[in-house]
Amino acid sequence: MDYVWATLATGLTAADAISSKKLDSxxxxxxxxxxxxxxxxxxxxxxxxxEILSKLEPAENAIAFxxxxxxxxxxxxxxxxxxxVAxxxxxxxxxxxxxxxxxxxVGLSFRKLLETIATGQVFSPLVSVEALATAMLRLDPSGSMFTSTHLLLVKLxxxxxxxEPAxxxxxxxxxxxxxxxxxKDAKLLCDASIAPASYISVDTGLTDPVKSTSVLEYNFLSGLCYMTRKDWSKAHRALExxxxxxxxxxxxxxxxxxxxKRWVLVGLLKDGREPNLPHYTTFSAKNTYNTLGLPYKSVANLFSTANAAQLNGEVEGNRITWEEDNTTALITEVVAAYQKWQIINLRDIYKEISISxxxxxxxxxxxxxxxxxxxxVTKLVREMIESNLLRGELLRGNDGNDLYLKFHDESEYMTEANFAHDIAQRHHNIQSLGQQFKAANDRMSGSKEYVRHAVREQKRAEKDGNDPLPAFESQIEDEDLMTGVQAHG
Known part of the structure; x- marks a missing residue:
């Protein structure tokens, strides 16, 4: 044991090092x-x-621990x-x-430990998810680098x-x-200034290679996680x-x-109307979605109309489709939200309206x-207000009998503390986005594929002049800049 303790005593912490080079060595x-x-x-x-582990501090000697x-x-x-238990x-x-x-x-050993935890058989699933998420963000506080562990986390x-802990x-x-x-970064692994993408890599062992299908599955499951919480905005972004x-x-x-199919339905729950596909969606993908998702588009088209009976008929007539697609629960949410969004949209017409x-x-x-x-109706409106879906309040009429719904303006509803928190959050988001943009810009500036693309675009712009309708297929192929992430299909 003397030799063991003597070897452990040779460890060096970041606080002891004079330079990054010495710390790396x-x-x-x-x-x-x-x-x-x-x-x-x-x-x-x-x-x-x-005895050994009890005397070691992982914050000082993580390698040995x-x-x-x-x-x-x-x-x-x-x-x-x-x-x-110990x-x-x-x-x-x-x-x-x-x-x-x-x-x-020691990235490979660390990843193997996380993979063992991700089985959910070492700790309870709740503790496993909390431990995994905490460890992942301790390694990469920005959370901006995708790893093979991300998919394991969201699956669990x-x-x-x-x-919640994920x-x-x-x-x-x-x-x-x-x-x-x-x-690639010329700086040493221990350098605190390098971006996560420079030290979380297949070479360091902190991630396995990932395929395009892994990224798709991660985003899809993230969307499902948000859907279970009825966080429609985040679910919509993940599915998009x-x-x-x-x-x-x-x-x-x-x-x-x-x-x-889920993106269409979640869009209805989020905004009360059919969502539009982003402009950068390829033409062929749009056609495929419109064909395969026809029953969902029909529901979406009817959702913003007053044809409740027709919407009900469309929903009932496609029960088999919803069951086969496993979207029955989401369709039920949409049906329940139809009248709620009718009420919400009345804020554009009324400041106050009676329950009757x-x-x-x-x-x-x-x-x-x-x-x-x-x-x-009163019960429905009260539930909407309590869940923050509707900004308003229920008031008694002058005769003391009739109930009225008074709509609130967003600015009127927001407190000074909420406003300050919102501004602080937006400032933080802008700072974070700026850092990520700089890192992405530095990465692309050193990419031969991006340089070739930039040259092609410049020549195309010079050739097209002021043409307001450039060729649809002139967009950059994202796979060229995602070398190593194998595309599907």
Whole structure:
């Protein structure tokens, strides 16, 4: 054990280093020393694992701590030198407190540990998701780099309905993918200034190679996670990333088709009207979506009309389609939202309207008719206000009998504290976007594919002059700039 403690004492922390070069050398030397220590003293370490881990701080010596955790490849079956509960506790302590710069030098071992946790069999699913999400953001606080672990996280979160702890990762804007062009950085791995894309790579072992299908599945499952929370705005954005995902043949895969059908319905729940495909969606993809998603487009077209009976008929007539597509629950949400959006849209006409009048001029898509009494309408409006779907309040009329709905302006409803929080959040978003834009711009500026594209575009612009209708297919092929992410189709 004396030799073990002596080797551990040679570790160097970022606070001790004079320069990045010395720190880089120290981390590499320490990783080699720990590897050699395990090769020669594995049995001693296994027999005393509990004592060793209890005296190590993952925030100071993450390399050694991780290596010793690997003595028990599966924490469910610990060596004799530590109880299972104690090993699980130490594993959690490591995941929540490890020194992130050191982990860049032992990426493969770290990823393997995360993959073991992602099985959901070491800890409970809830603890597993929380530990994974925390560890991923400790490694990459920006959350801007996609890794093979992202898909494992969202699968676990969705399968076991542990969405809440995964949101801190799912909410991040991803701008980089493994093995994209221009991500090499001459700076050392321990340098705090390098972008996540420079140290999270297949070479460092912190991610496996990812395919286009993995990115599609991650965004699709993220959309489903948001849908379970009825966060329609975030669900819509996630699904939109799926339906506009580039493919070499500009075709539409099954997961893209599934996403489109849900994207249409979620758009109705989010805005009360049929969503428009983004302008950068390819012409062939638009045609495919319009053909395969015809029943959904029919529902969307009727949603913003007063034809409640026709909408009800369309929904009932396509029950088999909804069941086959597994969208029945979402269709039910849309039907329930029909009258709600009729009420919301009245804010553009009225400042105040009686409940009795609301009952006469709005219809339920569940029956195709008006609600049977004012009590049902009052209950519906009150639920809408309490859920923040409707900005307004219920007031008694002058006679004390009739109830009225008074619509609130957004500016009138927002408190000073909420306004300040909103401004602060927007400022943070702009700063974050600026940093990501700079990193993306630096990456593309060093990409031969991007330079060739820029030259082609400049020549095309000079040739076209002031032509307001450039060729549709002149857009850049995204795959050229996502080298390493294998396209589907």
């Amino acid at each position: 120290a981390f590499k030397d320490h990783a080699r020393a720990i590897k050699q220590l395990l090769a020669t003293h594995r049995q001693v370490i296994a027999a005393n694992l509990g 991780l290596a010793f955790l690997q003595v028990s490849v599966d924490p469910r079956h610990p060596p004799a030198g530590i109880e299972r 090993l699980l506790d130490e594993t959690l302590r490591f995941l929540l407190n490890f020194e992130p710069h050191q982990i860049r030098y 979160a969705y399968e076991f309905s542990c969405i 949101l801190k990762v799912l909410d991040r804007d991803i701008t980089f993918y493994p093995e994209m062009a221009g991500q 990333r799926v339906i506009t995902h580039p493919s070499r043949d500009k075709g539409v895969s099954k997961i893209m088709d599934d996403a489109y 009048q609301l009952r006469r001029i709005t219809l339920s898509a569940e029956t195709g008719e008006a609600l049977t009494n004012d009590t049902e």
